[in-house]
Every structure is written in structure tokens, then in C-alpha cells.
Amino acid sequence: MADLTQLDWVEQLNNDNNAVILDVRTQDExxxxxxxxxxxxxxxxxxxxxxEVDALDKSKNYYVYCKAGGRSAQACAVMNQLGFKNTYNLIGGFSQWTGDVE
Structure with missing residues (x-):
């Protein structure tokens, strides 16, 4: 797992053709x-x-976020234990996100 700032997270994500963005927040969030x-x-x-996570393709690179960065760090740790090699935690999470939103 790597903790990345939003700038680094987005830059790396944009240059990664094997990327999956994973949101681990609640449905209400x-x-x-x-x-x-x-x-x-x-x-x-x-x-x-x-x-659900264990069923995902472990060869992909996962860019994980939550509201502030704590749950996504936990998710990355769990994913690493399940055999995922590349997980990237968004420092500050969605609450500090300044990019596009849908």
C-alpha cells in the first residue's frame, strides 16, 4: 500500500491503464x-x-478512497492481505477532493 496525496494519486491514476478506482464509503456518503x-x-x-473485494481482479492497480483516508487505508491493508499487489490510498479522502465529482 502507498499513501498518496491527491496530486500524486491523480497523476499516477491518469497514467495507469490498469487502474480501478475503489470507493469504500457508505451508500449515504x-x-x-x-x-x-x-x-x-x-x-x-x-x-x-x-x-466482494476478494472477487476482484488482483492483477489490477487499485486507487482506494473513503471520506478522510482512514477506512481506505484499512481497505488497502485488507486487500494486501488478500493478495493484491498494488493499492494506493488517497490521503485526505473525498472530503479534500478537488477533482471531478459525479
Missing amino acids: VDEGKIPNALHIDIYKGQGFIY
């Missing part, structure tokens, strides 16, 4: 807006989160 093209899997689903 997602309803307020999300980063375009983000896949949503709520980390608060507990074991359900692990099942």
Missing part, C-alpha cells in the same frame, strides 16, 4: 457524490466487503 467511474464496496459490510 456515495449518494452525496463520488469520483467518476469509481467502483463502490462499503468497508462497513465487514465479511461481505472481504468477499
